[in-house]
Amino acid sequence: MAEDPDVVSRRIARESLDRDDPTGWFEQLYSAAADGAAVVPWDRGTAHPLLIEWIDEADPDGAGKTALVVGAGTGWDAERIVDCGYDTTAFDISPTAIATAHRNHPDSKAHYMTADLLAPPADWHRAFDLVVEIYTVQALPIPVQPAAIIQVTELVAPGGTLLVIAAARADDEADEAVEGPPWPLTRAAIDSFTTPDLHLIQLSRSPSPVDPTINRWRAEYLRD
Ligand SMILES: C[S@@+](CC[C@H](N)C(=O)[O-])C[C@H]1O[C@@H](n2cnc3c(N)ncnc32)[C@H](O)[C@@H]1O
Helix, strand or coil: CCCCHHHHHHHHHHHHHHCCCCCHHHHHHHHHHHCCCCCCCCCCCCCCHHHHHHHHHHCCCCCCCEEEEECCCCCHHHHHHHHCCCEEEEEECCHHHHHHHHHHCCCCCCEEEECCCCCCCHHHCCCEEEEEEECCHHHCCHHHHHHHHHHHHCCEEEEEEEEEEEEECCCCCCHHHCCCCCCCECHHHHHCCCECCEEEEEEEEEECCCCCCCEEEEEEEEEC
16 A cells, blocks of 8 residues: 655655755655655645735735745745736745745746755845745755844845744754654744844744634844
């Protein structure tokens, strides 16, 4: 009998993390899912509800502006950003995720590409009017998160906006107590996206309608 796809997903992640390879499992997982042997647990087939909420509230006009979607997976969030008028780039470390995004959205105006947040292309430095980061940092082990957070912040152009959506963890919950992935972000981690010229201008913490025991941050930052 075929193995339960959920079990396969967890095993792929655990084996990669045990090899001290914090990002290798994403390609393995997307590739196994493309073959029907695993499921990608975060692949919702639609934009994240908190991204939709932010767009409804902020009503951003992306005409003449650029956007970057970090860890874009199979492209559902990027497509929503394209709909706001942004010239949108969306990247993921997994080539199979990007191939699936192309397949899901064959007529897309987004520029989908494979890239590593931990070593992004030099010409992305402070280049994007809007940067959208949803659930990528929390998918990385806690010791890797500070470097990933710095890289996210360095993608935001002067005058640009950063939107971060992440699962929330209490500040007093010890790192060692978290059995990731994912490794949800503390308020201190949310604050660590700020720099002298990148300010936290809006923050909400709300329970997931699907599982009210999970809280999610929606944080918006603005660069001077
Ligand atoms: C938990 S998933 C979230 C995907 C998507 N943002 C969403 O919310 O549905 C994390 C994504 O980040 C990608 N990822 C992980 N590490 C990355 C890195 N260093 N650079 C780029 N993408 C990365 C994974 O392949 C995966 O698609």
